[in-house]
Amino acid sequence: MKNSVKIIAILAAIVALSSCMGKGQRASSTFTLGTTFEMYESDIPKYVVDSMMCSPTFSWEQITYFNSQSSELNQGYEGGFKFNTKHGWSEDTDEQAYFTSAGKDAGAYMSNCYLGYLQTPSMPEYDIKFDYSGYYTASSQIVGCCINNSEYTMRLYDAGEIHDGDFLKVIIEFYNNNNLVGSLDKYLVDYVTTRELQIVKDWEDWEMAKEMQNNKITIGSFDSVKFKVETSGGKLVPCFCLDNFMVQLSVEF
Secondary structure: OOHHHOOOOOHHHHHHHHHHOOOOOOOEEEEEEEEOOHHHHHHHHHHOEOOEEOOOEEEEOOEEEEEOOOOOOOOOOOOEEEEEOOEOOOOOOHHHHHOOEOOOOOOHHHOOOEEEEEOOOOOOOOOEEEOOOOOOEEEEEEEEEEEEOEHHHHHHHHOOOOOOOOEEEEEEEEEEOOEEEEEEEEEEEEOOOOOOOEEOOOOEEEOHHHHHHHOOOOOOOOOEEEEEEEEOOOOOOOEEEEEEEEEEEEEEO
């Protein structure tokens, strides 16, 4: 997936192809669309508070990421995604560390920007939605993403506070017209299914398309995504970091 984290955008080609079609004819195309969040980096001096920014949405082309805060920038955050530009530091508070990535780099593949995620009792209906307006038909299939533990989780690990029976599992659910069409999950902390503690310490590729193929899992086309985090409780907090979320879109226009 290392090469696929680059955005493969052929929207310009779609427009050119559309202009060549005769009246009344439709064209179709399939392309991979990914979000790396670097487009927000220019806004850092204006909006980022202590390396973080919370906004009702973060959008890129057809993909929109949500949190449950009010409509005002950097105000009223309750749960969901926050934009971040750094990796963890010892002086960070625990609350800051919930949204800060583990490892040596801020984002995946040495990028400067990514999203931190915290699950709370007050969450948006969906965490990611797709806008297919402007197309006659559209369908989507998951490719994958980059995922990481938070600096907070790594602090627990370094302090020896993760024990036999502990776990932190990220579940991603896919919906179409509010109907669940499939789900996948990944352990970021696993001291349940293995004899020795397994923990994600830096950015990893979650190659969902390959996982589905290898395990013969079928997930239908979707228009919304919901993340859930399950933990064993105790000091583990339901949080993680996300970068390079990628889907394959097939559209008719």
